[in-house]
Amino acid sequence: MSQSIERAIEVLMLLGGGAQTPAEVARRLDVHRSTALRIMDVLFEQRLLRKLPDGRYGIGPGILSLAHRAQDQFDLAQLAHPKLLKLNALRDQTVHLAELQHDEIFYVDKIEPRRSIRLTSRIGQAVCLHTASVAKSILAFLPSKARDAMLDGYVFDKHTPTTLSSRRALERELQLVRERGWATDDGEREDYVASIGAPIRDVDGNVVAAVSVIELKAIHDLKSMESLMLDALLETADAISRELGWTGAPVIR
Structure with missing residues (x-):
């Protein structure tokens, strides 16, 4: 140049x-x-x-x-898709991309694994706020008023023994997410899967989306997921954030 x-x-x-x-x-x-x-x-x-x-x-x-x-060129799913494919290729795991849209969080992209059971989640589906790692990754970094609006009247259905069943329990979990920079789902919706998720920021540093990797516990439990995939997940979230204009420091574990 x-x-x-x-x-x-x-x-x-x-x-x-x-x-x-x-x-x-x-x-x-x-x-x-x-x-x-x-x-x-x-x-x-x-x-x-x-x-x-x-x-x-x-x-x-x-x-x-x-x-x-140029605004149309900054569609989140379009920008993120090649990076999601690369993340999926590392260990052939399900990859989710979820986006905050007004007062709900929706799956906007999903990469399926080739070898293992495919999950029931689908693009366009609302994310379960108190179980999914992508939801926790977003909720943790929202202003308190915005989080309150999303969780006002929310029903904490008990899906598995590890499901967070109250607002207080969720808030404790979200504080942990803020401290370390990523979220987990330890079989909280489907007891046979584990997931880790990381937030995605826009040009102003606001968390607007999240990416996660999901695996069958029979193949890798949550501890193994963190050991094997966390660094790649954080790098992917950071790369997508930078595509959206974020210039801050990446999360380092």
Whole structure:
């Protein structure tokens, strides 16, 4: 990449955090003021920057127009699918992608295993909030008001001996998820499967989705799942988050 293109990208990234003068940009990029001004003027001519009355430059309407026109290219399931396939290929396990949509969580993609029993979950189906690792991965990081709205009047059906059967028990579990960065399902909906899930963040750092891997306990129990797949799961969640614009630090166990 030529140096001028690199500098232009650096200017856009810098001004994305707030308007600045050419002198401030030059200082931040360690270049001469005339160099910074020349780059900024070119970006201004293309409407990628705008000039403010006080002499500062900020992000221009061309960026907003470009982002609006490209919005359809940021469909979560479309962006994530190749990464889900790669995760599935590691050990031929079921992979789920779930997305927060208003006050519900739905499966939006699923990769089936080739060798083991296929699960009954399906794309478009609502996720069980108090059992699924993808649901816990999302609920744990929601603002308390949003979580309260989703769980108000929620019925904690007891599916298996390990099912969390109360709001208090779920909140304790969600606190653990926040502390370590991922969630589990130890046979809480179907007692013969185990699952681990990880949150996916958008450009603002908000958790908007989650990815999980699921396996028959007869093949791998929860402890084995964490040992064998957790690192790959966290890497996948981080990669999808970065496709959505997240630039924060990845979760490291």
